[in-house]
Amino acid sequence: MYKILVREELVPHIHLFKVAAPEVAARAQAGQFVVVRIDEKGERIPLTLADWDSKEGTVTIVFMEVGTTSYRLGALKSGDSIANFIGPLGLPTHMEKFGTVVCVGGGLGVAPIAPIARGLKQKGNKVISIMGARSKNLMFWENELRRVSDELIVTTDDGTYGRKALVTEPLKELLQGTKKPDLVVAIGPSIMMKFCAKTTEPFGVKTIVSLNPIMVDGTGMCGACRVSVGGVTRFVCVDGPDFDGHQVDWDLLFARQRIYLDEEKRSLQQWQCARQTCTEVQK
Numbered sequence: 001m002y003k004i005l006v007r008e009e010l011v012p013h014i015h016l017f018k019v020a021a022p023e024v025a026a027r028a029q030a031g032q033f034v035v036v037r038i039d040e041k042g043e044r045i046p047l048t049l050a051d052w053d054s055k056e057g058t059v060t061i062v063f064m065e066v067g068t069t070s071y072r073l074g075a076l077k078s079g080d081s082i083a084n085f086i087g088p089l090g091l092p093t094h095m096e097k098f099g100t101v102v103c104v105g106g107g108l109g110v111a112p113i114a115p116i117a118r119g120l121k122q123k124g125n126k127v128i129s130i131m132g133a134r135s136k137n138l139m140f141w142e143n144e145l146r147r148v149s150d151e152l153i154v155t156t157d158d159g160t161y162g163r164k165a166l167v168t169e170p171l172k173e174l175l176q177g178t179k180k181p182d183l184v185v186a187i188g189p190s191i192m193m194k195f196c197a198k199t200t201e202p203f204g205v206k207t208i209v210s211l212n213p214i215m216v217d218g219t220g221m222c223g224a225c226r227v228s229v230g231g232v233t234r235f236v237c238v239d240g241p242d243f244d245g246h247q248v249d250w251d252l253l254f255a256r257q258r259i260y261l262d263e264e265k266r267s268l269q270q271w272q273c274a275r276q277t278c279t280e281v282q283k
Contacts, residue, residue: 001081005058010140013065014108015074016050022057024087030115031093031210031242034059035218037084038072045069046218046237048187048210049088050111059085062111068267089218090241093208097124099182102174103149104130104167104196106188110141112210113187118148120185126150128181130170132188136161167192168199175203182206186245189213190253197245209245211236214257224259228252 006018024034033048045067051060065074076082093116101120105113110131121127129149133139134157146152153170154162163170167188174181184207186196193209200207216224218237225236228249234240 001083002085003081004076004078007076007078010062011138013074014062014138014140015065016060016062017073017076018058018060019082019085020057021059021085021087022054024059024085025052025054025057028052028054028059028088029092030095030119031112032088032090033212033215033218033241034061034085034087035089036061036073036082036086038069038076039083042072042083043069044084044217044219045073046089046212046215048112048212048241049115051115059087062108064108067264068271071268071271090237091239093119093185093210093242095119095123100126100128100179101183101185102128102130102171102181104132104171104184104186104188104192105145106132106167106186106192107134107138109186109188109192109210110145112212113185114141114145114148116185116187117145121148121150128174129153130155130167132156132165132167132192133161134158166195168195171196172199175200175205180205183208185209187212190250190257193245194248194250197248197250201246207245208242209248210241211243211248211253212241214253215241224256226256 003020004017008016033046035044037044047061050062065071103113103117117127127149128151129145130153132155155165184200186193187210190213197207214225215237220238229243230247
């Protein structure tokens with residue numbers, strides 16, 4: 001069992017857990033993920049690492065309540081335990097001195113982009129970070145990302161905080177500048193990553209995306225995370241999750257993401273109904 005040492009609600013429906021997992025923390029690297037199972041009957045879900053401390057033996061995960069398991073996970077409290085916390089899995093993000101790197105984090109993607117920005121800065125890169133959210137009330141970890149960046153650009157879709165823009169707008173401006181970036185790393189919703197890649201492609205700037213949103217089992221057994229990259233079939237959980245965004249077949253990825261939507265909706269409705277019934281009985 002893995003004890004939740006810290007539980008924090010970052011913004012509505014997005015939670016931070018600091019979990020006691022010394023074996024995972026000892027080997028964790030930026031870009032990797034863990035597979036979490038709440039109890040012996042629960043499903044396994046992959047969650048990207050947001051932070052870790054090998055000395056204190058802790059791993060930090062940040063997740064959003066979107067399906068049955070993530071809602072169940074969000075109901076846990078500090079002091080509760082998780083049955084399984086397996087990892088680190090996946091290939092870590094490649095780190096070297098590229099020059100100037102732009103790290104783009106959209107929504108929940110701000111959490112996994114932060115350790116990548118930190119690692120790239122430690123390698124001697126100039127790191128310019130762009131973080132975006134739909135609205136101010138969904139913005140989190142601004143200070144954390146600012147600490148590991150040479151420059152931080154903040155955007156919101158509705159203009160309630162920072163600059164009113166999509167993340168692709170300041171990204172394009174940087175690409176059009178006198179010294180264009182040497183590398184772009186983008187993590188967030190799949191549609192955001194696609195358009196970041198489409199924005200950089202005409203400028204010939206390599207763009208790395210993390211395709212973790214398509215993962216299901218996370219161990220290479222289910223095959224649900226198959227993607228086409230450069231015309232070759234890859235499995236996100238074992239071959240990634242990082243890939244060249246210019247080589248990803250985004251239309252195929254979006255189609256595969258929709259495969260289990262109906263089942264996921266039914267599962268959440270059944271769980272919410274059962275939970276409400278149990279609450280009413282207790283009253």
